[in-house]
Amino acid sequence: MSHLDHTPSTPGKFKMDKSPYYSRTRWHSSVAKLTIWSFLFIAVIFLFFYRSPPSSSNSDPSRRYLTSATWGGAAWEKRVRTSARIRSRNGFSVLVTGAAGFVGTHVSSALKRRGDGVLGLDNFNDYYDPTLKRARQALLERSGVFIVEGDINDVSLLKKLFEVVPFTHVMHLAAQAGVRYAMKNPASYVHSNIAGFVSLLEVCKDANPQPAIVWASSSSVYGLNTKVPFSEKDRTDQPASLYAATKKAGEEIAHTYNHIYGLSLTGLRFFTVYGPWGRPDMAYFFFTKDILNGKTIPIFEAANHGNVARDFTYIDDIVKGCLGSLDTAEKSTGSGGKKKGPAQLRVFNLGNTSPVPVTDLVSILERLLKVKAKRNIMKLPRNGDVPYTHANISYAQKEFGYKPTTDLQTGLKKFVRWYLGYYGNKKAVAR
Numbered sequence: 001m002s003h004l005d006h007t008p009s010t011p012g013k014f015k016m017d018k019s020p021y022y023s024r025t026r027w028h029s030s031v032a033k034l035t036i037w038s039f040l041f042i043a044v045i046f047l048f049f050y051r052s053p054p055s056s057s058n059s060d061p062s063r064r065y066l067t068s069a070t071w072g073g074a075a076w077e078k079r080v081r082t083s084a085r086i087r088s089r090n091g092f093s094v095l096v097t098g099a100a101g102f103v104g105t106h107v108s109s110a111l112k113r114r115g116d117g118v119l120g121l122d123n124f125n126d127y128y129d130p131t132l133k134r135a136r137q138a139l140l141e142r143s144g145v146f147i148v149e150g151d152i153n154d155v156s157l158l159k160k161l162f163e164v165v166p167f168t169h170v171m172h173l174a175a176q177a178g179v180r181y182a183m184k185n186p187a188s189y190v191h192s193n194i195a196g197f198v199s200l201l202e203v204c205k206d207a208n209p210q211p212a213i214v215w216a217s218s219s220s221v222y223g224l225n226t227k228v229p230f231s232e233k234d235r236t237d238q239p240a241s242l243y244a245a246t247k248k249a250g251e252e253i254a255h256t257y258n259h260i261y262g263l264s265l266t267g268l269r270f271f272t273v274y275g276p277w278g279r280p281d282m283a284y285f286f287f288t289k290d291i292l293n294g295k296t297i298p299i300f301e302a303a304n305h306g307n308v309a310r311d312f313t314y315i316d317d318i319v320k321g322c323l324g325s326l327d328t329a330e331k332s333t334g335s336g337g338k339k340k341g342p343a344q345l346r347v348f349n350l351g352n353t354s355p356v357p358v359t360d361l362v363s364i365l366e367r368l369l370k371v372k373a374k375r376n377i378m379k380l381p382r383n384g385d386v387p388y389t390h391a392n393i394s395y396a397q398k399e400f401g402y403k404p405t406t407d408l409q410t411g412l413k414k415f416v417r418w419y420l421g422y423y424g425n426k427k428a429v430a431r
C-alpha cells in the first residue's frame with residue numbers, strides 16, 4: 001500500500017507527505033526544535049534551583065522545607081523588622097525558632113506581652129497536624145508576632161534575618177521532638193537537632209553583635225541514669241533513644257561554639273512539658289483524644305509491674321524558666337566569628353520536681369473528662385522510653401529563682417478545658 005492511499009479527500013486539512021527527503025529534513029528540524037526546547041526547559045529549572053536558598057543536605061527528605069519557603073523583598077523585611085521591634089526599656093529582640101511549636105508559641109507570646117521584640121521562625125513540618133501549628137501562628141499574629149516560614153538549615157535565610165535585625169537573643173526551640181518516633185525517622189533528628197543547630201550556631205557566631213542563645217535540650221539526656229532526682233552534675237552519657245542522643249550531642253556542640261567563638265549558650269532540659277496548645281504526639285494529649293473516642297489506651301509499666309512515672313511540667317512553669325534564662329543570659333563575647341574572652345555556658349533542669357505515675361495521669365484525665373478509660377497495661381517497649389524522670393531544679397532556683405507552681409491536676413484541668421474548646425467535643429461537655 002502506497003502513502004497516497006492515505007491522502008485525505010480534502011486537501012489542505014491534512015498536509016500530504018512529501019518526498020522521503022522532505023520527511024527526513026522535517027524530522028531533523030523537529031528533533032532540533034525539541035532539543036532547543038528541552039535545553040531551555042532544563043535551563044529554566046536549573047536557574048530556579050540555583051536562585052533558591054542553598055541547602056546543606058540535598059539528599060535529606062526534609063529539604064522540601066527549604067525550597068518551599070518564600071521570603072525576601074521590601075514588604076517582608078518590613079514585617080520582620082516590625083515584629084522584632086523592642087517596645088520596652090531594656091527589652092530584647094529575640095529570634096524564636098520553632099515559634100509555631102508548643103513551647104515556642106507560649107514563649108513568643110510571653111516575650112511579646114512584656115515588650116520584647118519577637119520574630120518567629122518555623123518550617124511548619126507535618127510531624128503532627130500542621131493545622132494546629134497554623135492556629136498557633138494565627139494566635140501569635142494577633143499579638144504582633146510574625147513567623148517567617150523557613151528551616152533552620154537554610155543558612156541564607158538565617159543570614160538574611162540577622163542582616164535585617166541585630167537580634168540580642170535567640171530562643172532556639174525548633175527541633176524534631178518525640179522519643180519513640182526516632183526509631184521510625186532517625187534522619188529527621190539528625191537534620192533538625194544536629195545539622196539545624198549547627199547551621200544556626202554558624203550564623204550566630206558570625207553575627208555582629210553575636211546574640212546570646214538559649215535552647216531546648218531535654219530531660220531525656222539522663223537516659224539510663226538511675227540516680228534521682230536528676231541533677232545537672234549527673235552523668236548523661238547513656239542516652240536511651242536517638243532523640244536523647246541528638247540532644248546530648250547538642251549540649252556538646254554548644255560547648256564547642258562557646259569555647260571557640262565565645263557564644264553565650266544556655267541549654268534547658270525540659271521535663272515532659274504539657275498544657276494548652278500542646279503536642280498531639282504526647283501521651284497526655286492522645287490519651288485525652290482516645291479516652292473521648294472510647295479507644296483503648298496503651299499504658300506502659302516498668303519491670304516487675306512497676307510504675308512508669310514522669311516529672312510532668314506545666315507549660316507556664318516552662319515559660320518562666322525560659323524567660324529567667326534569657327534574662328540572666330550574659331552577652332556573647334565574640335564578634336564576627338572571633339572570640340574576645342570566655343563566655344557563659346549553662347545547662348538547667350526545668351522540671352516540676354514531683355514525678356507522677358502515668359496511671360495517675362490517666363485517672364486525672366478520667367475525672368476531668370468524666371469518661372472511663374479503656375486501659376491496656378503493657379510492658380514498657382524497648383523504643384527509647386525510660387521508666388522514670390525527676391528533676392532537681394536547685395541550680396535554676398539559685399540562678400533565677402525558678403519555682404514551678406502548677407501541679408498535674410491543675411495543669412491538666414487547664415489543658416482539658418482548652419482541648420474541649422479547641423476541638424469542640426460536645427459529647428464530653430454534655431456529660
Ligand SMILES: O=C(O)[C@H]1O[C@H](OP(=O)(O)OP(=O)(O)OC[C@H]2O[C@@H](n3ccc(=O)[nH]c3=O)[C@H](O)[C@@H]2O)[C@H](O)[C@@H](O)[C@H]1O
Nearest residue numbers: 177178179218219220270271272282283284298299300308
Ligand atoms: O522530657 C523530655 O525531654 C521529653 O518529654 C516527652 O517525652 P516523654 O516523657 O516520653 O512524653 P510522652 O511521650 O508524652 O510520654 C509520657 C509518659 O507516657 C508513657 N506512655 C507513652 C505512650 C504510650 O502509648 N503509653 C504510655 O504509657 C511514657 O512511657 C511516658 O512515661 C517529649 O515527648 C519529648 O519530646 C521530650 O521533650
